[in-house]
Amino acid sequence: MKSIGMIGGGAWGTAIGKILAEKGHQVQIWAYEQELVDSINTRQENNLYLPGVSLPANLTADRDIRAVAQDKDFVIFSTPSLYLLPAVRQIVTVPNIAEGHTPLGVLTKGFVHTQRGPRLILETMEDYLPGFYKGNLVYISGPSHAEEVARGKLTGLISASQNPKNSIRFRELLNSETLMVFSSLDVIGVQISAAVKNVVAIAFGIMDAMKEFSGTVGDNTESLLLAAGLNEIQTIARAMGSTHPETFTSIAGVGDLDVTCRSIHGRNRRFGREIVLKHILEPFSSIDDLLSNLQELGYLPEGAVAVANVKELAERLNLKLPISSGVFRILNKENTPMDEARGILASLTGARLDFHVDFP
Ligand SMILES: NC(=O)C1=CN([C@@H]2O[C@H](COP(=O)(O)OP(=O)(O)OC[C@H]3O[C@@H](n4cnc5c(N)ncnc54)[C@H](OP(=O)(O)O)[C@@H]3O)[C@@H](O)[C@H]2O)C=CC1
Numbered sequence: 001m002k003s004i005g006m007i008g009g010g011a012w013g014t015a016i017g018k019i020l021a022e023k024g025h026q027v028q029i030w031a032y033e034q035e036l037v038d039s040i041n042t043r044q045e046n047n048l049y050l051p052g053v054s055l056p057a058n059l060t061a062d063r064d065i066r067a068v069a070q071d072k073d074f075v076i077f078s079t080p081s082l083y084l085l086p087a088v089r090q091i092v093t094v095p096n097i098a099e100g101h102t103p104l105g106v107l108t109k110g111f112v113h114t115q116r117g118p119r120l121i122l123e124t125m126e127d128y129l130p131g132f133y134k135g136n137l138v139y140i141s142g143p144s145h146a147e148e149v150a151r152g153k154l155t156g157l158i159s160a161s162q163n164p165k166n167s168i169r170f171r172e173l174l175n176s177e178t179l180m181v182f183s184s185l186d187v188i189g190v191q192i193s194a195a196v197k198n199v200v201a202i203a204f205g206i207m208d209a210m211k212e213f214s215g216t217v218g219d220n221t222e223s224l225l226l227a228a229g230l231n232e233i234q235t236i237a238r239a240m241g242s243t244h245p246e247t248f249t250s251i252a253g254v255g256d257l258d259v260t261c262r263s264i265h266g267r268n269r270r271f272g273r274e275i276v277l278k279h280i281l282e283p284f285s286s287i288d289d290l291l292s293n294l295q296e297l298g299y300l301p302e303g304a305v306a307v308a309n310v311k312e313l314a315e316r317l318n319l320k321l322p323i324s325s326g327v328f329r330i331l332n333k334e335n336t337p338m339d340e341a342r343g344i345l346a347s348l349t350g351a352r353l354d355f356h357v358d359f360p
């Protein structure tokens with residue numbers, strides 16, 4: 001039996017915490033909201049982010065982040081990208097972390113925006129953590145909606161680390177009857193795939209909403225977008241130093257892209273659909289305004305956070321990324337979803353497109 005601290009009580013941290021608790025480990029989740037702590041500890045349910053899933057009694061929650069990280073055999077970060085660094089900063093001086101005794105894993109998908117611009121999650125964490133952690137952090141990703149993992153749907157994940165021993169440690173920790181975990185050394189490729197697929201899924205959601213009202217956009221068109229999205233992920237990942245081309249054909253690459261674009265659980269897809277069907281960008285004047293008021297959406301599409309970082313990286317690395325650029329312009333109110341969708345499809349096909357969609 002191991003003791004495990006989960007830093008983040010959203011849907012994903014809770015689902016993975018449940019898997020670990022069901023394997024007999026003692027799991028403590030750091031949750032930001034007191035209501036959530038009470039719900040997990042007294043009703044064995046995450047009422048805010050994973051309602052309807054009954055949690056084991058050996059999974060508990062606490063608001064004290066340092067207590068959750070203290071004296072644990074493993075600590076796993078599961079906050080959204082925006083809250084990751086503040087969480088890391090709070091636990092660096094916890095003795096077992098300060099001394100490098102506790103292996104650290106990360107479930108967050110996205111980039112961290114620093115004064116030096118957008119950076120990958122693990123490299124940023126390494127800057128704040130004691131030197132023992134350099135090259136030893138583990139990044140866990142793959143096609144895995146929490147709603148399904150928590151209900152025992154068969155799922156595959158990738159555990160990536162520069163240190164193969166550590167990726168195997170997390171693989172063995174997480175492997176269960178329904179969760180199959182595979183190792184990878186390509187920490188850059190896996191992190192970029194996880195972050196950028198969320199941006200592609202926003203474009204996919206926009207296209208998906210248009211499909212319902214258009215004679216031009218169909219399932220085939222969506223697959224065109226998906227394939228181009230994978231290409232865009234590869235382009236940026238290679239430029240950033242991805243080491244293994246097979247990452248993109250693995251569950252961390254095309255697998256996660258597919259589920260994020262197509263699943264009804266997908267929040268990035270939902271965000272894209274609601275841009276078209278519910279005009280949810282109307283209250284926001286720009287992407288900065290949106291990001292400052294993200295809580296108004298009521299759910300967190302990581303792709304909205306990631307796209308500004310992707311734009312900056314594309315400019316720095318001189319990359320042409322038509323899907324990400326189009327999503328950025330939509331969120332920044334520089335262009336309409338309709339014009340951008342036409343532009344993206346035209347750039348992918350080389351065709352001259354003048355279709356119009358009449359929304360209800
Ligand atoms: N949901 C999924 O299926 C999957 C999600 N992921 C990734 O996991 C990460 C977490 O997502 P998910 O669990 O879905 O998140 P949710 O949207 O379910 O939960 C939101 C989380 O944000 C926390 N939060 C809100 N405001 C703050 C704040 N000011 N400071 C600190 N924390 C705050 C909440 O805290 P509190 O703990 O108090 O509720 C909660 O943990 C994301 O990067 C996501 O892309 C990866 C794979 C699957």
Ligand SMILES: O=C(CO)COP(=O)(O)O
Pocket residue numbers: 109142143144145198201256259260265266267268269300301302
């Ligand atoms: O990363 C995920 C699935 O693997 C979750 O995607 P969404 O945030 O779009 O729901």
